[in-house]
Amino acid sequence: MKALYVYNATSGKGKVVAKKDYIIKELKTIYKQVDAIGSESEEHFKKICKDACGNYDALIFSGGDGSFNMVVNAIADEKDRPVLGVIPTGTINDAAKNFGISANVKKALKIIKNQRIRKFDIGKLNDMYFVFTVAIGAYADIPIITTKKEKKKMGALAYYFKAVPSIFKLRKVEGDAIIDGKETYHYKTPFVLIMNSSHVGGFNINPKSDIYDGKMDLFLARPGIFNSLLHFLFFRKKIKHLQGSEIEITVNCDDYWDVDGEKGPKGNAKISVLPSHLSVFCKK
Numbered sequence: 477m478k479a480l481y482v483y484n485a486t487s488g489k490g491k492v493v494a495k496k497d498y499i500i501k502e503l504k505t506i507y508k509q510v511d512a513i514g515s516e517s518e519e520h521f522k523k524i525c526k527d528a529c530g531n532y533d534a535l536i537f538s539g540g541d542g543s544f545n546m547v548v549n550a551i552a553d554e555k556d557r558p559v560l561g562v563i564p565t566g567t568i569n570d571a572a573k574n575f576g577i578s579a580n581v582k583k584a585l586k587i588i589k590n591q592r593i594r595k596f597d598i599g600k601l602n603d604m605y606f607v608f609t610v611a612i613g614a615y616a617d618i619p620i621i622t623t624k625k626e627k628k629k630m631g632a633l634a635y636y637f638k639a640v641p642s643i644f645k646l647r648k649v650e651g652d653a654i655i656d657g658k659e660t661y662h663y664k665t666p667f668v669l670i671m672n673s674s675h676v677g678g679f680n681i682n683p684k685s686d687i688y689d690g691k692m693d694l695f696l697a698r699p700g701i702f703n704s705l706l707h708f709l710f711f712r713k714k715i716k717h718l719q720g721s722e723i724e725i726t727v728n729c730d731d732y733w734d735v736d737g738e739k740g741p742k743g744n745a746k747i748s749v750l751p752s753h754l755s756v757f758c759k760k
Contacts, residue, residue, distance in 0.1 A: 479507040480528045483538040502585045522550040529554035540566010545736035552605045560756045561588040567627045570675040571607045574687045576759030588757045595752035596687045606736045613667030614647040614703035619737035643702045651726035666703035669695040690751035694718040723747045
């Protein structure tokens with residue numbers, strides 16, 4: 477069996493570079509051939525992952541949520557997709573939490589060594605794929621406007637400091653949500669949140685999430701103080717929770733969608749689920 481190890485040296489304060497040799501050594505205990513490539517840019521990272529399809533049994537990568545998103549967008553359209561092995565080294569690592577993968581390198585490698593594979597769902601917003609969440613409105617731009625330099629210096633605190641202005645700047649997103657082409661809901665909310673995971677921003681706000689059920693979770697909070705942030709923390713009855721395998725959203729704002737923490741498109745969106753589309757080594 478062949479494995480490719482690709483790492484993003486800018487994620488997780490560059491710590492992964494120092495552990496590169498250890499990771500490769502451990503991978504060689506389970507794979508006959510292990511190749512390793514360090515990416516020089518985001519485009520280079522995506523190309524490496526895309527080229528791995530059909531050539532490797534496993535694609536092991538280090539990085540955060542942004543790296544996970546790049547991997548998914550690089551391989552989702554390919555026919556012969558390798559099993560993903562995740563070594564989380566990012567700031568938040570929301571995507572990896574879906575699979576019980578620890579940010580501890582030794583523990584993450586143990587999951588890969590156990591070789592427990594499970595297929596999981598991914599989402600698609602217009603032409604972009606995503607793993608764990610898309611959002612628009614208040615708070616949605618925080619991962620986009622937080623610079624890599626700020627994340628390296630402050631870690632997760634960088635996101636929380638950026639969130640402070642959004643708490644006091646009242647927002648209202650209005651439009652219609654169409655679930656599976658059948659039910660239409662008119663909404664007014666500070667932000668639209670669609671999740672395929674349990675965690676967002678490091679918080680476990682969707683504990684009953686199932687990344688294997690072929691559905692997305694849509695949350696529409698009633699307008700409230702702090703742009704309804706308290707509703708998610710303390711007053712869940714004030715949040716409309718809907719599920720569907722295809723969700724169409726119309727919006728009245730010109731914001732960018734946040735797609736796994738990356739800048740997505742503007743305007744109306746069609747979100748669809750690709751069930752059991754990718755495979756990952758995960759915790760039992």
